[in-house]
Amino acid sequence: MSQTNRTLNRILLALLGLVLLAAGVLTAAAGLIPEVSAAWTSTAASGLDRSRELLATAPLPGAAWSWWAVGPVAGLVLAAALSVAWLASQGGGRTPRAATDVDGDRGSTVVDIGFVAACVSDALAGNRQVLGTSVSAWRVHGATGLQLRLEARKGASPREIADTAEQLVLGLDRLLGHPVPVLVRITSGTRSRLAGVNRVR
Amino acid sequence: MNAERTRRRLIRRETHSSRAAASIAAAAVLAAGFLWLAAEAALALLGRNALLAGPAQLGQWLAGIPAATLPAGLMAAGAGMALLGVLLLGTALRAGRLPRHPLGSERSAVVADDDVIAAAVSARARRTAGLAPGQVTTTVGHRSVQVQVRPTSGLPVDAAAIREAVADELAGYAMDRRIAPRVTISREGVLGQ
Numbered sequence: 001m002s003q004t005n006r007t008l009n010r011i012l013l014a015l016l017g018l019v020l021l022a023a024g025v026l027t028a029a030a031g032l033i034p035e036v037s038a039a040w041t042s043t044a045a046s047g048l049d050r051s052r053e054l055l056a057t058a059p060l061p062g063a064a065w066s067w068w069a070v071g072p073v074a075g076l077v078l079a080a081a082l083s084v085a086w087l088a089s090q091g092g093g094r095t096p097r098a099a100t101d102v103d104g105d106r107g108s109t110v111v112d113i114g115f116v117a118a119c120v121s122d123a124l125a126g127n128r129q130v131l132g133t134s135v136s137a138w139r140v141h142g143a144t145g146l147q148l149r150l151e152a153r154k155g156a157s158p159r160e161i162a163d164t165a166e167q168l169v170l171g172l173d174r175l176l177g178h179p180v181p182v183l184v185r186i187t188s189g190t191r192s193r194l195a196g197v198n199r200v201r
Numbered sequence: 202m203n204a205e206r207t208r209r210r211l212i213r214r215e216t217h218s219s220r221a222a223a224s225i226a227a228a229a230v231l232a233a234g235f236l237w238l239a240a241e242a243a244l245a246l247l248g249r250n251a252l253l254a255g256p257a258q259l260g261q262w263l264a265g266i267p268a269a270t271l272p273a274g275l276m277a278a279g280a281g282m283a284l285l286g287v288l289l290l291g292t293a294l295r296a297g298r299l300p301r302h303p304l305g306s307e308r309s310a311v312v313a314d315d316d317v318i319a320a321a322v323s324a325r326a327r328r329t330a331g332l333a334p335g336q337v338t339t340t341v342g343h344r345s346v347q348v349q350v351r352p353t354s355g356l357p358v359d360a361a362a363i364r365e366a367v368a369d370e371l372a373g374y375a376m377d378r379r380i381a382p383r384v385t386i387s388r389e390g391v392l393g394q
Contacts, residue, residue, distance in 0.1 A: 001211065001214065001215070002219070002221075004219040004221050006214075006217075006219050006220065009219065009220040009221070009223075009224045009293075010220060010293045010294070011293070012224065012227070013220060013223055013224060013227060013289050013290075013292055013293035014289070014290055014293035014294060016227055016231075016286075016289050017285075017286045017287065017288070017289030017290035017291075017292075017293060018286065018290065019286070020282050020283070020285050020286030020289060021282075021283050021286030021287060021290065022286075023279075023282050023286075024278075024279045024280065024281065024282030024283030024284070024285070024286055025279065025283055026279070027266075027275055027276075027278050027279030027282060028275065028276045028278075028279025028280055028283065029279070030266075030267045030275050030279070031267075031270075031271075031272040031273065031274070031275025031276035031279060032272065032276060037267035037268075037272075037275075038267075040264075040266070040267045041264060041265075041267055041268060044260070044263055044264030045264050047260075047264075048260045048261070048264060051260070069246050070246070072242055072256075073239055073242040073243050073246060076235050076236075076238045076239035076242055077235075077239045079231075079235040079239075080231075080232050080235035080236045080239055083228050083229075083231040083232035083235055084228070084232050086224065086228040086231075087224075087225060087228035087229060087232060090219075090221045090224055090225055090228075091221060140207065140211070141207065145207075145211070148309075152313075152317045152320075152321075154320045154324075155320045155321060155323065155324030156317075156320075156321060156324075157321045157324075157325070157370070157373075158304060158313040158317050158318055158321055158374065159304065159321075159370075159373045159374055161313075162304050162306055162311045162313070165309065165311065166306060166307065166308055166309065169308050169309050170308065179204070179308075181204070181207045181208070181211060181309075181310075182308070182309035182310065183211045183212075183215060183309065183310045183311075183312065184306070184309050184310065184311040184312070185215070185312055185313075185314075186304075186311065186312070186313035186314065186317050187313075187314045187317065188314055188316050188317050188320070192317075192320075
């Protein structure tokens, strides 16, 4: 339920893949075809000469550097900053508050996620099908959404667990006073593997 | 936003990968590379010693690659880069489905892991046929459910009853896509169950 920008991830990964693919094909072609190799060497040599000439022109006032020397440094720093921004954009959106209600200037009421988690684990304490629960709150389109993770016993019917969760969510709606978006995840985990099958049914 | 749209969006996001792992790896490598190049360029500008190699040295190296490397080495390096590029493209363009299925529900978005569904289908088939744990194996794919039953030696199982039970169990999940289960009864039974 995190707020990762998935479209951005796909676009940037695709672009990076294309760049790597092109560079790889060029390198392989340089090994395979002598003309490509010669063109590589001559283009790079002329490029180096040109950059040396440019470095000497367009001097910055009051310093020994030129715009052509400062520009690339700034560009590289910008590119590094953008990469870090992409890195930082992964995940996010989790909040410790299940619900908030602001009551004018008299104050606000905050329902902590721990309260909802305690309600859920209390309600499912006697349930043989559910081995563990965890509840988290996430920001979903400006509102707060809840995620309920229910760890199923091995062989337990997900339908029965989903119906139990449905009742639970209806109870939460009454408790919180208004319906919130809810995601129910029925998972297996270490506890499912260790607890074994429920044979008495 | 309308509740039904939110519900569908939650399900879509929960059953498909966000590519966060690949993005984190790519962004970390890019950030490290750009920071290093920026540091080298700045040091060269200030006239200090380079960390590993200055911009001029890097340029010379880049220009000299085809002359200094064996063609086979160039081809291998190129193939490696191209392969990495294709992998990244694949990660970006494929659907990125996770092994989970949404279950029908009125109020909330419900998503179950495929191994939970497989274990439940196996348990239902086993109870129907009166078999021991381990005699029924179920594999759940994106559009398929395969149930493999190994009956106890000498005791034939009622294949039709198992098929009906499995179909009933799956119908109860009310998944967005109807999945026709395939039940196979193996010819060789198992002993001592």
